[in-house]
Amino acid sequence: MKCHCQSKAVIELQHAALCKSHFIRYFEEKVFKTINKHRLIDRDEKLCIATSGGKDSLTVLYLTKKYLKKYKMDNELVALAVDEGIEGYRAKTLEDLKKFCEEQEVKLNIVSFEKGLGKSLDEAYPIINKGTSKKPCNVCGVWRRYLLNKYARDLGATKVVTGHNLDDEAQAIVMNMFKANTKLAGRLGPISGVQEHKLFTQRVKPLYFCNEKEVRLYTLLKGWQVEFTECPYAHSGYRHEIQSMLNDFEEKYSGTKQGIVNSFLALLPLLKEEKGEIGKCKECGEAANKGVCNACKMKEMVNNAV
Amino acid sequence: MEITIKKERERTTEKVQFNGSRVDEFLKELAINKEAVLVVRNSEVLTSDEELQDKDVIEILSVVSGG
Numbered sequence: 001m002k003c004h005c006q007s008k009a010v011i012e013l014q015h016a017a018l019c020k021s022h023f024i025r026y027f028e029e030k031v032f033k034t035i036n037k038h039r040l041i042d043r044d045e046k047l048c049i050a051t052s053g054g055k056d057s058l059t060v061l062y063l064t065k066k067y068l069k070k071y072k073m074d075n076e077l078v079a080l081a082v083d084e085g086i087e088g089y090r091a092k093t094l095e096d097l098k099k100f101c102e103e104q105e106v107k108l109n110i111v112s113f114e115k116g117l118g119k120s121l122d123e124a125y126p127i128i129n130k131g132t133s134k135k136p137c138n139v140c141g142v143w144r145r146y147l148l149n150k151y152a153r154d155l156g157a158t159k160v161v162t163g164h165n166l167d168d169e170a171q172a173i174v175m176n177m178f179k180a181n182t183k184l185a186g187r188l189g190p191i192s193g194v195q196e197h198k199l200f201t202q203r204v205k206p207l208y209f210c211n212e213k214e215v216r217l218y219t220l221l222k223g224w225q226v227e228f229t230e231c232p233y234a235h236s237g238y239r240h241e242i243q244s245m246l247n248d249f250e251e252k253y254s255g256t257k258q259g260i261v262n263s264f265l266a267l268l269p270l271l272k273e274e275k276g277e278i279g280k281c282k283e284c285g286e287a288a289n290k291g292v293c294n295a296c297k298m299k300e301m302v303n304n305a306v
Numbered sequence: 307m308e309i310t311i312k313k314e315r316e317r318t319t320e321k322v323q324f325n326g327s328r329v330d331e332f333l334k335e336l337a338i339n340k341e342a343v344l345v346v347r348n349s350e351v352l353t354s355d356e357e358l359q360d361k362d363v364i365e366i367l368s369v370v371s372g373g
Contacts, residue, residue, distance in 0.1 A: 001353040001355050001356070010353070011353065012354065167370070212371065213369045216369035217344060217369075221351075228315055228367070247342050248339065
């Protein structure tokens with residue numbers, strides 16, 4: 001298969017095949033267009049890149065920096081990683097991340113579940129699961145978002161930039177639809193959240209229209225060391241099944257994931273109309289729908305069991 | 307023909323017999339979804355129409371997030 005320039009193609013897209021240099025240009029332009037079209041980054045903002053050391057976070061960190069340089073913007077930029085405390089998993093990706101941040105001259109801050117919430121995921125999950133039958137991914141998701149929001153704000157950031165890609169978004173849309181979570185669905189989109197609030201640091205997703213294959217290919221062609229490490233809990237999650245299902249559909253009907261996201265974006269303004277009241281958590285003072293926030297509820301379950 | 311496959315996700319290397327010729331046929335035979343992987347030979351990424359040769363060493367890289 002050949003690119004339009006007659007060089008050997010490295011990827012087949014829905015309507016074309018691209019060689020290495022044309023793919024890199026296409027991919028970077030797509031990310032920059034997403035930032036511009038959805039106004040993800042303004043000049044006066046301090047940006048916090050949510051990082052893990054995986055392909056998505058390395059790519060979003062590198063391209064956010066490149067975007068700022070291209071448009072001669074001097075926004076402050078820091079990286080924040082959350083160490084969940086999962087044995088044999090996170091330590092390796094954090095090592096790769098430290099190296100990458102040093103090369104990119106971006107200051108990396110690491111916060112852990114243990115330090116921020118009292119227990120690692122490995123310790124907390126079995127206790128919370130006993131009382132609620134929650135899966136590890138449910139606990140991890142709530143605590144990760146909690147710490148990212150809190151520490152990004154403490155670092156003075158006005159936006160959190162995340163590496164969520166098209167696959168992540170299509171999966172989340174389908175998961176919310178299957179479970180009739182229209183309230184949660186309204187928080188998705190290139191900019192997370194249904195409303196601005198002083199306790200929320202808005203999350204933005206420059207890789208929103210890039211699928212996983214494109215992101216992995218980009219990191220490979222850039223020559224970055226991204227070793228595949230899999231969270232030992234990944235297979236227990238609902239998301240994993242949705243991921244397999246969508247990949248099966250995509251293989252048979254090319255453009256499925258893009259179609260899901262495009263349809264969702266057309267409906268998103270309606271979903272964002274449903275604004276709940278945001279209060280303060282009685283325990284920690286962070287944002288909460290009512291009374292005590294979910295992160296504190298889980299923390300309390302763990303503390304009560306000790 | 308004989309193909310050596312190195313699977314990144316499973317961290318395994320194995321030799322398999324393959325009677326077809328193209329990358330997409332090869333993936334189908336191994337029941338690997340082409341949306342979930344990149345196929346690499348001698349540090350070059352292969353598209354699905356590419357022909358495999360006897361004694362090729364193929365890396366199957368996972369594109370899905372591990373978290």
